[in-house]
Structures are given as C-alpha cells and as structure tokens.
Amino acid sequence: MASAVTSINDIKVLKLAEVHAKPSKSMMSYGTAGFRGKANELDHIFFRMGLLAVLRSKCKKAVIGVMVTASHNPEEDNGVKLIDPHGEMLQQEWEVYATKLANVGNDEIIKELNNIVKLENISLEEQATIFTARDTRPSSIALSQAVKDGIAALGGTSKDFGLMTTPQLHYVTCMFNCGETDASEESYYTHFADAFKSLVKEKSDSSIVTVDCANGVGAPKLQKLYEHIGGSIDLVVHNNAEVGNGKLNENCGADYVKIQQQAPVGLNMEPYHRYCSFDGDADRLVYYTLDSDCNFILLDGDKIASLFAHHIQELLADAKLEAKLGVVQTAYANGSSTNFLKDKLKVEVACVKTGVKHLHHKAQDFDIGIYFEANGHGTVTVKESWRKLLASKTTQTNEDEANAAKRLQTFLSVINEAVGDAMSDMLAVEAILHAKDWGVREWSALYTELPNRQMKVKVADRTVIETTDAETRTVKPSGLQDGIDSLVAQYVNGRSFVRPSGTEDVVRVYAESDTQENANSLADKVSSLVYDLAGGTGEKPKCS
Ligand code: NG1
Ligand code: ZN
Numbered sequence: 001m002a003s004a005v006t007s008i009n010d011i012k013v014l015k016l017a018e019v020h021a022k023p024s025k026s027m028m029s030y031g032t033a034g035f036r037g038k039a040n041e042l043d044h045i046f047f048r049m050g051l052l053a054v055l056r057s058k059c060k061k062a063v064i065g066v067m068v069t070a071s072h073n074p075e076e077d078n079g080v081k082l083i084d085p086h087g088e089m090l091q092q093e094w095e096v097y098a099t100k101l102a103n104v105g106n107d108e109i110i111k112e113l114n115n116i117v118k119l120e121n122i123s124l125e126e127q128a129t130i131f132t133a134r135d136t137r138p139s140s141i142a143l144s145q146a147v148k149d150g151i152a153a154l155g156g157t158s159k160d161f162g163l164m165t166t167p168q169l170h171y172v173t174c175m176f177n178c179g180e181t182d183a184s185e186e187s188y189y190t191h192f193a194d195a196f197k198s199l200v201k202e203k204s205d206s207s208i209v210t211v212d213c214a215n216g217v218g219a220p221k222l223q224k225l226y227e228h229i230g231g232s233i234d235l236v237v238h239n240n241a242e243v244g245n246g247k248l249n250e251n252c253g254a255d256y257v258k259i260q261q262q263a264p265v266g267l268n269m270e271p272y273h274r275y276c277s278f279d280g281d282a283d284r285l286v287y288y289t290l291d292s293d294c295n296f297i298l299l300d301g302d303k304i305a306s307l308f309a310h311h312i313q314e315l316l317a318d319a320k321l322e323a324k325l326g327v328v329q330t331a332y333a334n335g336s337s338t339n340f341l342k343d344k345l346k347v348e349v350a351c352v353k354t355g356v357k358h359l360h361h362k363a364q365d366f367d368i369g370i371y372f373e374a375n376g377h378g379t380v381t382v383k384e385s386w387r388k389l390l391a392s393k394t395t396q397t398n399e400d401e402a403n404a405a406k407r408l409q410t411f412l413s414v415i416n417e418a419v420g421d422a423m424s425d426m427l428a429v430e431a432i433l434h435a436k437d438w439g440v441r442e443w444s445a446l447y448t449e450l451p452n453r454q455m456k457v458k459v460a461d462r463t464v465i466e467t468t469d470a471e472t473r474t475v476k477p478s479g480l481q482d483g484i485d486s487l488v489a490q491y492v493n494g495r496s497f498v499r500p501s502g503t504e505d506v507v508r509v510y511a512e513s514d515t516q517e518n519a520n521s522l523a524d525k526v527s528s529l530v531y532d533l534a535g536g537t538g539e540k541p542k543c544s
Contacts, residue, residue, distance in 0.1 A: 007124060008117070008154065010110050013051065016153045017106045020047035020146050028102050030095040032355040032502030034081025035102065036070050039139035042078055046143045048101050049080045050130070050150020050158075051113060056094060057128035057156060059120050060085050064128075065173035067166050068144045069135035072214070072255035072279040073503065075248040078139050080147065083131075087174030087418025089357040113154075128156035131173050133164035135217045135281045136241065137248060161185065165221050165282035167421030174418045185224075192424050193228035195414040199407075199431040200232040207430065208234040209274045212264040214253030215241035218282030218422060225423055233430055238267055253277055254284040254376045254422070258300055259454055263288065272441050276429075277376075278422040284376040285422040287429065289440040297444050301372035302329070302337035304429060306446050308370045308380060309347050311432045315411065318404030319393055323386060326366035328352060328359045331472045331497050332374040332454075332510055340447040351470045355502060356420060377420035382412055407435075450493055452512035453523035455543055460535045462500035462507050471499045483529045491518050496526045507534060 022044040028035055035045050049066060057064040065083030073079070082090040082098070090098070097116050104112050117124065130151050134140035144160065151158040161169060168188050175183035200207075213219035219240035226235050239252045246252065252264035254277040263269055264277055269290050276287045287299035305327050316323055326348040327341050333351070341347045348366070352358040356377055363369025367386035372378030382390075390412075393405035414431055416424040433443065459465075466476040474481045480498070488494040492514040501508050507530050511523035520543050527541050 008110060008113055013110060013113070013153045014106070016047065016149050017044075017109050020044045020149065021106060024105075026103075028099070030090075030098040030102070033071065034067075034079050034090075035098075036073060036077060036079035036503045039070075039076060039078035039137065039143065042080070042143065043146050045102050046080050046146035047150040047153075048109070049082065049098065050147040050152075050156075051109070051154050052094070052098055052101055052116075052150075053082055053130045053147070054128040054151055054154035054156035055113065055116050055120070055122055056082060056084075056090070057130055058124065058126035059122045061126055062177045063131055063173055065131045065133070065169045066147050067133055067169050067281070068140045068147065069166055069217075069281040070137065071135075071166070071281045071503075072249055072253055072284065075137055075250070076139075078137055078143055079503075080143070083170055083173050085173070085177040087170035088360060092357070128154070130156055130158045131161060131169060131176070132158055133161040133166075133169040135166075136163065136215075137280075163217055163220070165217050165421070165423065167283050167416050167419050167424070168221065170418040171416055171421075189225050189228040192414060192416070192427060193225060193230075195410060196229055196427045196431060197232055198410050199414060200434045203232055203234065204434055204437070207274075207434065208236065209276060209426070209430065210236040210238050210267065211426070212239045212252050212257070212267060212275070212277040213237055213282070214256075214264075214278055214280050215239050215246040215248045215250070216253070216278065216280040216282065218278035218280075221282065222278075222423060239264060249280045254279040254286045257288060258286050258298065258375050261298055262296055272439060274440055276426060279376075282422040283420050284373075285420075285425045285429075286376040287440065287443075289444070291441075297440070298449075299440060299444055300334075301374045301376040301378050302334050302449075303443065303446065304376065304425065305329070305370050305372035305378060306337055306340055306345075307429065307432055307443055309341060309345055310446065311411070311435070312368060312370070312380075312408065313345060313347070315404050315408040319401050319408060320398075321390065321393055321405065321408075323367040324348075325368045326350060326363070326370070328362045328369060328371035330354045330359065330373055331470060331499075334374065334449045334452060335493070335495060335512060336447045336450050344447075351472075353471050354499065360419075372420075376422070376425075379417060379420045379425065380412065380415050381417055387412075450512045450514070451516040451519040452510065453516075453519045453543055455509040455511075455523050455527045455541055456501075456504070456506040457498075457509060457527050457530045457534070457541055458505070458537050459507055459530070460537055462505060462534075464534050465498065465500045465507055465530075467497075467499050472497050474498060477533050480529065480533045483533065484526055487522060487525050487529070491522050494518075494522055496522055498526060498530050
C-alpha cells in the first residue's frame, strides 16, 4: 500500500517534472476521451496525469484507473484518460484541473497541485492507489512509465496491468472498488464467458463470427476470452498484428469500417456471413455483411442499440415487468434508427452531446438505459432499485414469467455496464441472435438506414465553431448555421450538422439524405461552407 504523505514533496515532483519537461509551446485540453495527440509530444502530459490521478484517488478514497491509448487514432498518436472509481469517465470539474495542470510551466506545477488540494479539500494523508494499463502502440510503454513516475512523485502506489483493452481496465477498477479485491483480467474473462455460456448452451450453424481486431490489443485479449468460452461460438480473429504484422487501425478497425462503409483490409467476405470490427483499444464494435448482390451492409452502434432494445422489450413483456426503458443517442445516430426506436418500438429516445460521458450520464435517468454512439461505442445501464425488482421477479411462482426474468438477468450480466466494450457487446449481440434464431439478414432488416456521409475539414482554429442543442446547431461563426439550413432544405430527408472534434484537430461534418449521391453532395457543400466561413486550411475536402 502507499506510504502516506502529509504535504506535497516539492523536490521529488520538480525533479521528475524536469525529466518529463513540457515543450514551451504545448497547449492541450482534456477532450472527448482525455488527452490525444502525436505520441512524441505528450510525455509531460502523461507524467502530470499520474500526479493528478494520485490526487483524484486521495479525494475519492478509492482506486483510480489511468488508461494509455489513442483508441482508433493512427498508431503514431497516443492518449491518456483517467477512470473514476465506478468505471465512469473522469468527473467534469476534474477535466478542468487536468487541462490546467497539463498546460502550466514546470515552475507552476506545485502551485497548481496545491490549488486542487485546497479546492477539493483533499487530505494528503490518504493513501492513493492507481491501476494503469496500455494498448499495443509502441509509444505506450514509455508513456505508461511517465504516468507511473507521476504517481510515484506524489507517493501513490501504481499497479500496472500491462496490456489491456480500455473496457477491461474500467471493469477491474470498478470491481475492485466494489469490494472484489482479486479483480483481475482473469476475473473479467470468467465473468463474461460464464454469463455467455449460460445464455448460449449450443452453437448454432450460423454462429461463425470473423472479428477484425484492428491489429490492436483486442486480438490477444479476444483469444483469451475465446479460450474461456469453449464451444458455444466460433470466432475467427482477423487483423491480429502478432500474426500479420499489420499496422494498428490502418485500413481496418471499427472506425475505418464505419466511416468508409467498406470491409477492412484483407477480408474476403461472403454474403450474409457475420463479420465485426473492434477499434484499437476494443471499446467500439460494428458488425457488417454483404447482401446477395454483394452490397456492403453495415450494422453499426445504432443497429446494435436497436437490437438490444428489441430484445430487452420482449423479455420485459414475457416477464410481465414494467421498466422505464430508454435509448440514448447523439446527433450522429441515423434518422431511421431514431424513427424505428420511437415509432415502432415506442421507446423513449434522448439525444445528447458526443462523448460517452454524456451518454452514460443520461442513460442513468432510465431503469434500463441503452446508449450507443453510431460508431459502435455503447452499453446498457440498470438502476440498482430496478435490478432488485428484477431479482424478486425471478423467484415468482409463475414459471414462464420467472424464467423470462432470469433470461433478462443473465443477459444483463453479459454486458459491461461500466463502459462500452467491444468484446462483451459482441457476446450480447451473439446471445440475442442465438435467442431469436436470427442471422445478420433479419437483424439488418429492423430498419433501413438513410444514406449518410461523414467528412473532416481542417481549419486553423477549430474552436471558432461553437454549437448548441446537443451539437445539432452552430452559434458561431455567424452565417454558418443559416448557410447549413438553406443547403439542407434543398435535399429530400436532408439533415446535416458540424462540430469541432474533441480528439482530432478537425471540424467534423455529418450529412444524410435520401440517396448516397445526395448525402455525399450535401456533405461536400456543407464542408465547403465550413472551409470558407471557419478558416479552412490546405485543400478543400471533397467526397463526391
Ligand atoms: P470526436 O473526435 O470528438 O468526434 C470521437 C467520436 C466520439 C467518441 C470519441 C472518443 C465520432 C463522430 N466521434 O470524438 O463519438 O467515440 O472519438 O473516442 O465518432
Ligand atoms: Zn476506442
């Protein structure tokens, strides 16, 4: 356990801060998923996040997680984020501290740390334990060390789990703080494999799933999970760098498949076979297949959310259980998915700002909250009080109702409630398809997506764009929203919005319309408008 410190040891912190010195011009902010950037410019940030994690741990009197990954970004990037005690994203007030601490000069670090101690009334005598883990990026080893140096500089104890997926670190952090002192990677596999095996006792003929692991940490971890699952599913691991030497996220992975709407590199697809992709740290999942004419069919986060809602609703009806069931989406959700959920399933749908923390928070308003970003990041949250109601239903005398309640209970335990998790979400999808005796064809037929297109526009300063209404409208620069409105009005079923990315130095443009040509054309016109009104740089982007 950590040795207690009663005051900040200036000398130790400053000495190590010199080793992890900040380049004078660097200014960064804690974005949608922590700090992200070029790996060779981030060493000081990782050290400082080690420092901050110690204060957060002392403040919460709990274990805090620090994950080293830049997820779906290119291999040359890296990133760091803090995980709060129950596996949630870092509390928003602390994001402000994180940004300040990341940007002060070395000579102001002690002042900044003392400020946080004072503002949060932190007792420095508290012990601090931090769980760390990293993805497979070559830069992640040294950057993890920088985090550990920061932890040590403030007298905290670090437990390094080494290579792990992001959701695995969320899971062990959450489990440890809930009293499971032997929370480990092994307990992760046992938990999810056992839940899956009790839902799927026998393989069905169609249950071969080819998984593109983006040449990332998901590949070795999925192999391990598979060993625990045994014979109830057939998995083929594709884009496993250890075998094929491919580059992380390059022409593969969930983000590539979602944005390009095409198969990852090296995958020969067969109509209606099952394929899915993880991203670089395995917290996103998208499925896809080919139809009989070999057209590419994507089953993204919206389709996964719709499948979950459909299944949970059925089990609730079978168990004769009332629940406030809701689905949380962002503006990137396809309009057809929102219509399906609202009009067909009659489920309440909420739209929030991009970023899992916003979705997770909103989902907790419901007894059962399903949240997914269209890119495949999502999970299901359940209110503790409602979980008790469900448990009591499993022991009721009506056998059919009790059995349905048990099925729902087991289904919910195959889900990693702490955070979106590609591996556990994949098991949940497979369990539903098995229960319904569906293939991708039936699943995909739940609704037909409106054609859509996403683009990126490079501008000198992306903060010139300010948004409102869950990022669906811009308020700055002036004239941009009016321009978008008049373009959208020219397209059948047109919808478009723009927002500054929180993880890349770009402005994102989204457009949907009745045909792919129209969606492309609307995306092109809106991108061009952003370029002109928000200070575009380089060549004007064009997709059609
Ligand atoms: P930004 O770069 O802020 O759009 C992207 C995703 C988010 C989220 C984060 C974290 C889109 C459009 N945006 O954020 O949904 O997943 O990365 O990885 O997919
Ligand atoms: Zn990710």
